[in-house]
Amino acid sequence: MAAVKRIYSFGGGKAEGNRDMKDLLGGKGAGVAEMSNIGLLVPPGFTITTDVCVAFYKGGKKLPKDVLPGVEAALRKVEALTGKGFGSADDPLLVSVRSGARVSMPGMMDTVLNLGLNDRTVVGLAKRSQNERFAWDSYRRFCAMFGDVVLGMKPERKEDRDPFEVILERKKRAHGAKLDAELPVSALKELVVEFKAEVKRRKGIDFPDDPMQQLVAGIEAVFRSWDNERAIAYRRLNAIPAEWGTAVTVQAMVFGNMGEDSGTGVAFTRNPADGRNEFYGEFLVNAQGEDVVAGIRTPQKISELAARFPEIARQLEDARAKLERHYRDMQDIEFTIERGRLYLLQTRSGKRTGLAAVRIAVEMADARLISREEAVLRVDPAALNHLLRPIFDDAARLRAVDEGRLLARGLPAGPGAAAGRVVFFAEDAEAWKARGEQVVLARHETSPEDIRGMNAAQGFLTAFGGMTSHAALVARQMGKVAIVGCEALSFDYHARTMTVATARGPKVLREGDWISIDGTAGEVIEGSLATTPSEVMQVLIEKTREPSSAPVYQQFAKLLGWADRARRLKVRANADQPDQATVSVAFGAQGIGLCRTEHMFFGEGKIGPMREMIVAETLAERRAALAKLLPLQREDFAGIFRAMGGRPVTIRTIDPPLHEFLPQDPDGITELARATGKSEVHVRARIDELHEANPMLGHRGCRLGISYPEITEMQARAIFEAACEVAAEGLEVQPEVMIPLVGAKKELEHQAARVRAVAEAVFAERGARVRYTVGTMIEVPRGAVCAGPIAEVADFFSFGTNDLTQTTFGISRDDVGTVLQSYLENGIYEVDPFVTIDREGVGELMRLAVERGRRTKPNLKIGICGEHGGDPSSVEFCHQLGLDYVSCSPYRLPIARLAAAQAALREQAAAHPVKPARPAKANGRGGEKARATNRALAVPGVKPAKEPRKKRTRARPQARA
Structure with a gap:
């Protein structure tokens, strides 16, 4: 049996891998292989596959024994291509060791640069390069990075800085240097000695001197970083399976820190913030790549490269065009200039905001560079939320400027508007959000360790870093508001203060103070600023802008128009009031999939009669209270029917247990007693009587309608009277009455009989009829298992996946902060089942219900109305099950429309695979x-x-x- 290939080499204009091998080589490995194959200048190297990562973890976090000989053999190839020797004291080969997952995880895993340096090879590097300063600068960088990544030299407290940074800052102060590049060679030599001494002091070990030992330790450390805290958090946030693992790419170093004729940069073939077709990026002279991404120096714009390196700028423009044409997508490029020669280190599909994603996809399709179907597939459905986010109100902003509250300006890295209380540590951002606060995370610069806090924050603000820094990359991916490179800021983490250098003098902000950040204009404003709807919202909902004057809306609408032509699933909205129905139609709803009638009872003037009905002691008293509720419900239903303009409206009869409608506070109890003419003792006794140990499994849903059929009858009368009223106005109506929590055929028979009897009575009274249906929610496991008999009575099914998930798992949504969080942190559940449908458990119940329901009634209409209906993965699953529609909250409708289209297109592609044409x-x-x-x-x-x-x-x- 042939041995499994575990190492793939690249360089010298050819590679053993290609761009289609991301699962095996990771995104970085596949990217450098492809660039080698198409003739771009890439430093040679090799990639260790993701399979080795899996074996690494199975083997106790040690490299499999058969990998090391392959590493040595691949290293010989790199030596042959470069003419250098790994560990050579004369002309040393140095390498980088980088991670590379199937999908980009910016900064979440580790990297080691300049590996192979020791006290002997640094002398050879200095001699060969004829640049002693460069050699020792690389050595001190290697010691710090290896100490951090491989030896675990982390700050002891969150307020503390990196131990190597502390030593470096002390050295710069001693030499009067502002930047690292201003330190003399003697200081760099001292830093190497001091860095190694710090390792010995903290870890009790000598810094490793043998290059091969360094390489093995570096590879193992990068594999270990797949399971570090930040990588785990990132995978959880982005639903990346833990079993994928990461590849490791070992590549010959090229050096951007060799002097003023060298540099490094990151660029995008289009603007990742707004999608404009312009070369966009940054570079640093006399620096290494980590300096750009880490944000420790604010770089120059890529547009300024031609003034410094005109020939390099021309070559980079050529590479930009070649890569975008080859990949037919916006690319994120990393490059190094070594003594006037350009090397490309990485290409990958660039992270972009939702605004940029839509614009790039639409413009490429309009230019016939990709098909409309590809354009639809290119945009992450969740990214459409970015286009709906509010912006700051112009009048409020101008008022803040006039009042002197404009504090500073930085680089606009993540568009939109955010206001919150300023915090300085990621852990605090999480904790403050958990207690209901809105926060803005402010830092010198963010690092991958901050990922969970960044997710919790409304937005973030950094003093250092450019548009390709870690903070900017994460902002675009998460859709967060962000400002980076705001040099007017300085921080005292121990005092928990941020000082802003303003024209009027320093302004000190303390933890908890309110600030507003404008990620479009790059402005930092003191206090909380009022917001206004986005351009898309101004057209769709506010009706304050004409579509012709709103280019963002036009692209948004065009993409969704293409999506609507591609999808099979219909989309409906969960809406309980006429105004919500109007918004739903604006967002493309083809009906209402869930109207929760109990929400209507909490409107002004409605909760009183509802409470009277609950505390009633006789049927007569209960009917009297229901008679007060009838016109209120009828008015709401009529308003919804009018707003929906003939689209189907699924109305669920009352679902929650009755005690949820009763007051718990003394003043509320007193008021209810006064309004009903009953004693407070009686009201309290009724509240105690209705209290349930587990209301999730108690007296609710169809059980209430069976115990109190007069409630169902009142609601049915309100529905049909409203339908007849609107139909008499010449408008079409399609009421669908949905009975909740059904687990047995007889439950539905009982309630459906009441609904149909009332319908006939109303039709007789009004002398008119409307078409209607009666169906049920499948939200308890027995309902799914017994779907066949239930379908004999039901005209339609709708999965209530919120409750179906609770009853299947035996976990309440209220347990999210305890049981569920623990399960997610321990990897027992990969994703939150209340966010994405659990296909193995809940999904199988859904599949069973579909099969059995349609076996009884082949044309049975089936949808979903839980909040899963707006989750892209769940929408795809619903498509695969053959459901007719998904229903979600109005503002998630664009997500559902795009996700449904993508599910249909992927299904077509799987059924009729077509090999993509090469350019x-x-x-x-x-x-x-x-x-x-x-x-x-x-x-x-x-x-x-x-x-x-x-x-x-x-x-x-x-x-x-």
Whole structure:
């Protein structure tokens, strides 16, 4: 049996891997392999596969014995291509050791640079480069990075800085240097000695001197970083399976810190913040790549590169065009300039804001660089939320400026508006959010360890770093508001203060003070600023802007229009009031999938009659109270029917236990007693009588309707009277009455009979009829198992996946902060089952209900109305089950529409796989077409060559409606 290949080499214009091998080589390994294959200058190296990572963890976090000989053999290839020797005292080969998961996890795992240096090889590096300062600068960097990543030299307290940074800052003060690059060689040599001494003091071990020992330890450390705290948190936030593992790429070092003719940078082939077709990025002269990403120096804009390195700028523009044309997507590029020579270190699909994602996808499709179907697949559905986020009100902003509350400006890294109490540590951001506070996380610079706090914050603010720093990358991915490189800020972490250097003198802000940050303008404002709806909201909901004057809305609408043509699933909204129904229609709802009637009882003037009904001692008293509720409910239903304009409206009869409607406070009890003419003793006794040890499993849903059929009858009358009233106005109505919590056929028979009897009575009274249906929610396991008999009575099913998840797992949503959080942290559950449908358990019950329900009634309409209906993964599962619609909150409708389209397109692709076409070459057949495409990609404003439009086909909806 042939041995499994575990190491793939690249360099010298060829590679053993390619871009289609991300699962095995990780994103970085696949990217450098592909760049090698297409002729770009990439430092040679090799990638150790994700399979080795899996074996590493199975083997007790040690490299499998058969890997080391392969590493040594691959290292010989790199030596041959570079002409250098690993560990050589004359011309040493230094390497970087980097992680690379299947999907980008920026900064979450570890990297080691300049590996291979010791007291002998540093002398050889200095001699060969004829630059002693560069050699010792690389050595001190290696000691600090290896000490941190491999030896675990972390700060002892969260208020403390990195121990190596403390030593470095002390050295800079001693030499009067502001920047690292200003330190003399003698100081760098001292730093190496002091760094190693700190390792010995803290860890009790000597700094390793043998390059091969360093390499093995570095590879193992990068594999271990797959399971560090920040990587685990990131995977949980982004639903990345733990079993995937990471690849490790070992690559020959090229050096951007060799002097003024060297540098390093990160660039995007398009603007990742707003999607404009412009080369966008940053670079630093005489620096290494980590300096840009870590944000310890604020870099120069990529547009300034031509003034410093004109030939390099031209080469980089060529690489930009070539990579975007090759990948047909916006790319994130890392590069190094070593003594006037350009090397590309990485390419990957660039992280982008939702605004940028929509614009890039739409513009590429309009230019016929990708198909409309590809454009739909390119945008993460959740990213559409970015386009709906509020912005600061212009009047409020101008007033704040006039009042002198504009504190500082920085780089706008994450668009939108955010206000919150300022905190300085990630742990505090989490804790403050848990107690209901809105916070803004402010730091010198963020690091991957801050990921959970960044997720908890409304936005973040850093003093250092540029548009490609860690904070900026995470902001774009999370859709957070962010300002970076705000140099007016300084911090005292021990005092928990932030000082802003303003024109009027220093302004000190303390932990808990309110600040507002504008991630579009890059402005930091003291206090909490009023917001206004986004451009999309101003068109759709506020009706204050014309679509023609709103380019963001136009792209948003165009993408969703393409999505609507591709999807099979219908989308409905969960809406309980007429105004919510109006918003739902604006967002594209094709009906209401869940109208929760109990929410209506909490409206003004309605809770009193509801409470009277609950404390009633006789049927007559209960009917009298219900008679007061009838016109109120009828008015609400009529308003919803009008707003929905003939679309179907699914109305759920009362669901919660009655005690939830009763007051618990003394004043409320006194008021209820006065309003009903009963004693406070009687009211308290009724409250105690209705109290349930476990209301989730108690007297609620259809059980209430069976105990008190007059409640169901009142609600049915309100529904049908409202329907007849609106129908008489010439409007179509489609009421669907849904009975909750059904687990037995007889429960539904009992309630459906009451509903149908009332319907006939109302129709007789009004002399008119409307079409209606009666169905049920499948939200207890027995309802799913017994779906066949229940379908004999039901006209439709709707999965109430919130309750179905609770009853299947035996975990209440109220346990999220205790049981569920513990399970997620320990990896027992990979994702929160209340966010994404648990396909193995809850999903199998759903599948069973669909199969059994449609075996009884083949055309049974089935949907979902739990909040899972707005989760992209859950929407895809609903598509796979063959459901007819998903229903979610109004503001998640765009997500559901796009996710439903993507599910349909992926299904088509799986059924009819098509090998993607390679870009045409720039000469020979197809050359003119390729050149036209190249011009359109590389030069903003150039129109693509006209080509015959190909006929497109799209999925037709299935016959079942």
